[in-house]
Amino acid sequence: MTKTILVPVDLNVASFNTLRLALESLPDQKVRVILVYPKDMDNDITDLLFISPFKLIQSFISPECKEALEIIKNRYSEKLVHVSTKLFYGTTTAFLKNFIAANAIDAVIIPKNYKFQTGRQLFDPIPLMKKAKVPVYEVNLGSADKYVEREQLLSLFS
Numbered sequence: 001m002t003k004t005i006l007v008p009v010d011l012n013v014a015s016f017n018t019l020r021l022a023l024e025s026l027p028d029q030k031v032r033v034i035l036v037y038p039k040d041m042d043n044d045i046t047d048l049l050f051i052s053p054f055k056l057i058q059s060f061i062s063p064e065c066k067e068a069l070e071i072i073k074n075r076y077s078e079k080l081v082h083v084s085t086k087l088f089y090g091t092t093t094a095f096l097k098n099f100i101a102a103n104a105i106d107a108v109i110i111p112k113n114y115k116f117q118t119g120r121q122l123f124d125p126i127p128l129m130k131k132a133k134v135p136v137y138e139v140n141l142g143s144a145d146k147y148v149e150r151e152q153l154l155s156l157f158s
Contacts, residue, residue: 002030002081003106006132008088008125009035010117011061014141016068021139022109023076032081034103036088038116038125061085091123093131105134112138 005022009015019033073080086103090096099105108129116124130136 002032004032004034004104006034006036006100006103006105006108006129008038008110008116008129009085010122011037011065012117013062013064013068014114015111015116016065016072017141018109018111018114018139020072020076021141022137023072023079025139026079029079030081031079033083034105035083035085036099036125037085038088038123040089040091040121040123088125091128093128096128096132100132100134105132107134108132108136110136110138112140114141 003026007019007022009018019035023031069083073083088099090099100108110126110129116122116126
């Protein structure tokens with residue numbers, strides 16, 4: 001049976017390690033992954049009506065992140081049914097509840113010791129994700145020290 005997991009990412013290479021560790025911990029399990037990019041949006045009706053979530057995410061994702069995601073997709077191809085990246089712009093538990101229901105999320109995977117980059121109007125989704133009404137699993141990313149992105153990318157190969 002396929003499980004659907006939600007993994008928050010800030011589109012830095014290090015945030016994809018949460019996904020990598022989650023996939024390593026799921027033995028022989030088919031998984032559909034929804035990566036969420038937590039964007040703090042204005043309540044301006046024009047922004048909400050005319051924003052393109054795909055274009056917004058593509059404008060923030062670096063070539064290194066695209067490469068990291070491709071590496072993960074190739075390495076775990078036997079487990080991954082589908083990977084999608086969605087804009088997550090709600091900051092309330094009601095929004096989270098509706099998002100989880102609409103996407104049939106079975107579990108939320110969050111990093112235990114990763115500090116989300118909160119520039120570019122990003123918000124830290126971890127406190128909100130902990131309130132999810134589905135199982136929430138924390139993965140330990142190891143040291144809380146910052147690594148060079150190249151080293152983080154190389155860790156995906158090991």
